Amino acid sequence: MSTAASFAPVDPTGAILGDEVYERLGDAILDGRLAPGERLRDVELATWLGVSRTPVREALQRLERIGLVEVAANRYTRVSSPSDAVRDDTHEFAALFLGNAVSLAVPRCSDEALADAVAIVDDIVEASRADDHGEIMAASARLFVLIVNATENVAFQRVMQEGDVAIRRNLGGWHPSIECPIERTTEYVAFREAVATRDGALAEATLRRIHGLR
Template identity: 35%
Template sequence: MSEKFAVPTDRSLPRPLVRRVLREEIKEYLIDAILRGRLRPGDRIIEMRIAQDLGVSQTPVREALRDLELLGFVTSAPFRGTRVRAFTHDELVEIYPIRAAIEGVAARAAATRITTEQLLALEEQIDRMREASELGDEATAIEADIAFHHIIVEASGNRLLEQFWTSLSLATTTYLTFSVHRRAIEGLAARHEPILEALRARESDRAEAVMRRHIEEPARWVYAALSRGSVDPPAS
């Protein structure tokens, strides 16, 4: 970690550029920590502690946290500091149709752009889901699920779309990681296979349609579960 965040000693490199690069690396580090559950909804993020852990000053950490607040990953309030954002039930339900639209567009674009290497990476993530489901390893299954969708969003070649997806993925990951039980991973691999098949066939219309269905189906599960009160809300 110290090597990744080490500031170059070359005096010819402008200091503002160094700080900007650090800010982006710290932001990626924190997003990864949140999505992998090392930082949970409601957890406080202390600038000084993050700076010490990464061997940097507090300034780029503060700037990274401001960026994360704009993306919706964290919230900041007087006397409470900065915390990982927690989502209400209503927000979780409302996010799914937005995510279905965004990922449908991503799948359509990816169908004509995706590389052989990316298709192989999607196969690998499906294999991880299947193995994790058999072992009852929810954390790995959810991690593979996120990676699968991220590969497709990256393959779309639309960087703005990728930014939107990243901010929305926090909410859906928060729900999967902390609010659902084993049903979340049962049949998970099989549910992703039609998406891979459509992308392999380079069929844009089909890829968009199967992606939308893929996301809209669990949205109905979420709505039904929340209506019954059978799940706990994310920590706040």
């Protein structure tokens, strides 16, 4: 159960207020300060965050649209609990979205961005060798953000900006599609080579195999 002490007041002179409240509430859902099933009251949240009810209501509407909050009119607004089907659908979406982003970003990104991407894939390769699922996921999340930004495509970036928190929440407890660490690492090494040589089509195809998609 969350308390007022769980939230620092929002700085009204910083980012756009509605975006800041959205990020704060999303982060609280991700780290468990706002737990699945917890009732969300706009007056209470506004008091904790030191803002009016309007940006809180706007943030809750955005969180509802991406599935992190569920609303029953005149009954409740609460944090949702992702089902297995939602988790599976999110994994499929994230893998396909990242694959599309890779195919765009790898041929066109700067040398610096490419080097950063390869370095992150190296981290994924090492985590796969160690069969460290948590670190594979953490490094993959870093790669996701970098690659989407490197697409230089505003539509991709906006989808990522709005959906990032839902993707991260729904993929909690993720496990690799390829269970064998040797086979999985071989595929990640192939993915690294495709990224390093700017072969976007091959990188996308390899990523799909890694995630069990054809």
